[in-house]
Amino acid sequence: MQQQLIIKIVFIATLVIAVFAFWALMTYLWKPKKRWPSWVAYLILIAAWFGAIRYYFLNQVELFGTPHYMWFNLFRTESYAFISAIFLSVPVCIVLAILYALVNRISNKVPEADRTGRRAFFRTVGTVVPLAALGGTSYAAFTGQRDIIVTHESFGYTNLPEGLKNYKIVQLSDIHVGACIDLNDLDEILRLALLEKPNRVVITGDLIDKMSWLPETCERLRTFAKQIPDGVDYILGNHEFHHDVHRIVKDIKAKTPINVLINSNIQIMGGKQPVYIAGVSYDNERKKENRETMITKALSGIPKHAFVIFLAHHPEFFSEAIERNVPLTLSGHTHGGQIVLFGIPITPTGVPYVKGRYTEKNSVCYVNNGAGHWFPIRVNCPREITVITFFDGK
Ligand SMILES: [Fe+2]
Known part of the structure; x- marks a missing residue:
């Protein structure tokens, strides 16, 4: 929580500085007759x-469904664009100013002519x-809000269990309802996922x-989970921990048929080579020893010869998955970098x-772009739903 507060303070301070720097630049350039008005x-x-x-952020839920909600949404998206434009244009102007000064120094211009040209x-x-x-x-903000793609990824394994052949899993990550x-x-998002007719759905946090x-x-x-033949599995991301994680887990467990995997696993197929889904919670703790503890707990009880599909919100867990020969890790968190x-x-x-x-080695990780986000600026990185199928790689 303290870390979140620090991030918030740094963000607000940077924003205030950027807003004032932007205005200082404008008044320097346009020199209004009286500055104070x-x-x-x-x-x-x-x-x-x-x-x-x-006002929008505080009252979004009440505004939702009203006739003017659409206008508020446009205003919201443009606000993200406006803030980003301030952050972007101030450093670009500073870099150009430095370049201009350097070029001027090299070309040794006469000071008076330089002053007029400079302005x-x-x-x-x-x-x-x-x-x-x-x-x-x-x-970037409006297309980031609008666009969502469905990507189809096939994963081949020489040791693929019979039951996973042509098995289809849809991964939804980072929906960020908010x-x-x-x-x-x-x-x-749920409609697009259903159109793929998956056997199973995994929700990898946030x-x-x-x-x-x-x-x-x-x-x-x-309603959605009832239509997925083999069910839905859900792990926690850092944003659940930013809010009321206990209430989220309690409500998902009580009101939906979704499996919540908190550093635990579930067997989804039996036979000679059973298949398990294991999941870790990402609670903002990124130290190697914490990740080790969590993955050890998540994989405990799984037989060595089993095939494991590992769900980890933060892709950093892939390092631990490689060490343990976990064949497939599904992650999110980064939103694909968004830009x-x-x-x-x-x-x-x-x-x-x-x-x-x-x-890497015997392990594969897939990092989803996020089906949603909390910041809509996206460039060449649309929101994503991943459809995963398996094939025999022999
Ligand atoms: Fe996220």
Whole structure:
């Protein structure tokens, strides 16, 4: 909790600095005759904007279903774009200013001519960069909200149990029912999952952020789970621990037929080579020894010759899965990095496993982009539902 508070404080402080830096840049470039009226107008505008977005976040559940909810949603998405544009344009303007100063120093311009040229240059930069940034972030936010893809992944194993041949598992991860993903979006995610006619569904953490939507989420999941022949398994992600994890687990267990795997496992097929699904909870504790403890507990009681499908919200657990020869790990958490340029996720995630399939030794890990998110900016990394099938790799 303390860590969350620190992140919140750092975010707000950075945002305040970015907002003021942006305004300082504007007043430097456009030099209003009197500074204070424009300062006041700017502060009122920013306060009104943040007041409105806060109103949306606090009252989203009540606003949902009303005729003007759609407009609030557009305003919400644009607000994310606006904040991102501020964060993006300030450093870009600073870098361009440094480059301009360096070029000027090298070319040894006359100071007077330099001053006029400098103002013209920065006026252009200070106008074009924020506008281009806002255009780009708005596009990324609206497409990030709208687009969702269904990817089909086949996994081949030489030791595949007979029962897993052509067996279909749908992975849903990081739905984040809340500010960005409302109940309509959840309905759409579940509808797309059902269209695939899976044998089984796994939900790999970060299911819900808005606790007041927990009853409706459970109701929808109950109807959904009843239509999945072999059932639904669910593990906890860090966002469950940010909210009321005990209530989430209690309600999912009491109101839905979903299996909740908390550092535990479940046998899903018997025979000569039984199949197990094991799951760990990611409670923000990333130390190697904690991960070791959790995976050991999750795999306990599983016979050596069994085939294990391992669910871990954080893909860092893949290291422990490799050490234990676990054939398949399904993860999420990173949201695929959300911003992917030239095929490379550029958002720092602190893990080597960010998006898609990774193979090491006898183990494979698949990291899902997330069927939802809490921040809608996405570039070349749409929301994702993964359909997993197995084949005999002999
Ligand atoms: Fe997430």
